[in-house]
Amino acid sequence: MLIDVKIIDESSVVDLNALVTTLSRLNGRCGAVVLFIGVVKGLVEGNRDVYELEYTGIKDVAIKTMERIAREEAEKYRLSQVTIWHKVGKLKPGEITIVIAVLAESRREAFRAAEEILERVKREVPIFKLEKRSDGEFWVIGDGVRVKRELREQTNK
Secondary structure, three states, rough: OOEEEEEEOOOOOOOOHHHHHHHHOOOOOOOOOEEEEOOOEEEEEOOEEEEEEEEEEHHHHHHHHHHHHHHHHHHHEEEEEEEEEEEEEEOOOOOOOEEEEEEEEHHHHHHHHHHHHHHHHHHHHEEEEEEEEOOOOEEOOOOEEEEEEOOOHHHHH
16 A cells, blocks of 8 residues: 655645656556545635635654555555645645545445545645635634634734
């Protein structure tokens, strides 16, 4: 099993074609590459414009946590390769935030694993998301819970 985990900065270009080409050639027994690409939403909560998401994190802990998740899910689903790349920095709507790719013998295993890896990354990895939008700034916690950033916090910046 191969694990490829990294935190990449906002200016890094993600070459999805190279990733898929590499994965598809790694193991002749594997017939499934599942790729999840998360992007910044431009509208949330109905009609709120998002101008920017700012991702920050505890890099060393985030990498170790993503490596653990990748190993555990690779063993559980018998995956040949797990890739988790998460961006940090200031990202605009439409820009890539996360890439999860898995290589497996079976499409069922690959789809289940990719979804589970994504959910675990969102819950377990110490990467924090500040949503800057038309009605203020909000910390996004877990799966879409938003907490308005306090004015006091903004002025201490």
